[in-house]
Amino acid sequence: MATGRAVRIGTGGVVAAAVLTAASFAPPATAGTDPGHPQTRAAMNAAVKDGVPGVAGQVKDGYSVWMGTSGVGDRRTGEPRSAVDRYRIGSMTKTFVATVLLQLESEGRLDLDDKVDTWLPGVVRGNGNDGRRITVRQLLNHTSGIPSYTADPEFLENGFTEKFLEHRYDTYTPEQLVAIAMRHEPLFEPGAAWSYSNTNYTLAGLIIAKVSGRSYEDEIKRRIIQPLGLYATSVPRTASSLPEPGSRAYSKLSLAPKPTDPVHDVTELNPSAAGSAGAMISDSGDLNRFYSALLGGKLLPAAQLKEMKTTVPVSGAGLITGYGLGLMKFEPSCGTSLWGHGGNIQGSASQAVTSSDGKHAFAFNFNGDWAGNSQAVIEAEYCPK
DSSP: OOOBBTEEEOTTOOEEEOOOOSOOOSOOOOOOSSSOOHHHHHHHHHHHHTTOSEEEEEEEETTEEEEEEEEBSOTTTOOBOOTTOEEEOGGGHHHHHHHHHHHHHHTTSOOTTSBHHHHSTTTSEETTEETTSOBHHHHHTTOSOOOOGGGSHHHHHHHHSTTHHHHTTOOOOHHHHHHHHTTSOOSSSTTSSOOOOHHHHHHHHHHHHHHHSSOHHHHHIIIIIHHHTOTTOBOOSSOOOOOSSBOOOEEOOOSSOOTTSOOEEOOOOOGGGTGGGTOOEEEHHHHHHHHHHHHTTSSSOHHHHHHHTOOEEOOSSTTEEEEOSSOEEEOOTTSOOEEEEEEEETTEEEEEEEETTSSEEEEEEESBSSOOBHHHHHHHHHSOO
8 A cells, every 4th residue: 555646545445656747727726714724725736736626625623623625626617626525535434334343342242353254154265265264353454365356457447447437337245346356365364464455344344234233334324423413424325426515526547547648527436336445425524523533532432442543554655654443543744643544436535634632633535536645735734834
């Protein structure tokens, strides 16, 4: 996994990098609704100059809220981004899924060291994959060695090249996604290394259903969305539209995008290809509320929050230095520690981070998936020069 300038960890764990030289088509940027956060506004503007159609975000710092935007939400009409846009949050879904599993653990309904096969007998099997040797914990911190279904060549081609336009409304079941992963050999022995795999969280969603008797979608709604009043947050199953208010989402649909590649509107898609690894929709305000509540101890008992924040090292990922249980640890240059997650899906690249006490939260979205330096935006907010 790598992050940084024009580097993407997609919903599929697909990493693609490109240095874009094309000038932005966007109008002059107007980030911020007040004169505060000048470095953050400048970093948002820089992302638009780098080629992102638009960026929108919110900062929650104590009792104050700052909203910032830059660029356009619709390339056809020139309508600007809105700080209250709803957008696809991709792999941030993983933090919600991990939170539900940790709540179930706190209730004594499962153990993180249960084998996957205890709950999903025979599901992880084939080509050396064996759920009898992999724990739930190893799913959540990506040390299982299970290959990501999104690295499968056919899935890659259908989802992340121009073939997406033919397959954008395809429906996948979780079992089908796991079966795609089982075509391939494990990446390593369970627990021997770290590798980001969306299959891990497809399995985690299935385990939630087996333990609770309800789908992961229903459990997230019941346990997180409704108690926190996250009115802009939803867990779609196969619905392809993006709720209003929202901007259009754009992609070059290339694994190695170039400045001359055409830009496609990919706003509509069937999110079942992402499922419990990355299907959710939210806005920046709701994401700040969620991560603040999580790090502030309002969603998990202290023991489970400690487990969530127990990380394995991640190298070569810029500000990201560790991965816990559905939670990334960020370490900007000024020495502070942040917690959150990134989330990419076709046409959408997002980040949400918060301070260790949950008081200073920041979530933002690029409505293009091929450019922009998200880590520079985080640095600007938390380590202003």
